[in-house]
Amino acid sequence: MTTLHPCLTCGACCASFRVDFSVHETEELGGCVPDGLVVPVTDHTARMRGTDHAQPRCAALTGQVGERAACGIYEWRPSPCREFEAGSAACNRARQRHHLPALDGLVL
Ligand code: SF4
Numbered sequence: 241m242t243t244l245h246p247c248l249t250c251g252a253c254c255a256s257f258r259v260d261f262s263v264h265e266t267e268e269l270g271g272c273v274p275d276g277l278v279v280p281v282t283d284h285t286a287r288m289r290g291t292d293h294a295q296p297r298c299a300a301l302t303g304q305v306g307e308r309a310a311c312g313i314y315e316w317r318p319s320p321c322r323e324f325e326a327g328s329a330a331c332n333r334a335r336q337r338h339h340l341p342a343l344d345g346l347v348l
């Protein structure tokens with residue numbers, strides 16, 4: 241039996257937090273995050289579109305939070321997304337926000 245990775249039925253972090261990163265990660269400045277999904281914040285900082293809404297949801301997120309979710313730009317996602325850890329306190333805060341149970345003792 242294969243166990244589905246918990247992120248594939250979650251997506252809560254992509255619909256909970258502002259996602260900011262260096263402008264150098266954008267396609268425009270030589271990085272890989274697609275420009276159409278990015279909003280400028282300052283000369284140095286860019287943000288994933290949709291993550292600063294009152295009910296945040298990254299424009300790159302596909303699917304339905306808590307059911308089936310995926311990052312539409314997984315290979316090109318910015319560093320905060322690469323560094324975010326499933327099972328961390330922040331992960332569980334996001335899951336709680338979306339009424340999903342905490343991930344306990346997850347080893348990935
Ligand atoms: S909130 Fe946690 S479990 Fe859900 S997608 Fe993000 S890292 Fe994965």
Ligand code: SF4
Nearest residue numbers: 254298300301311321
């Ligand atoms: S870029 Fe992908 S991993 Fe990052 S917040 Fe958006 S949907 Fe989630």
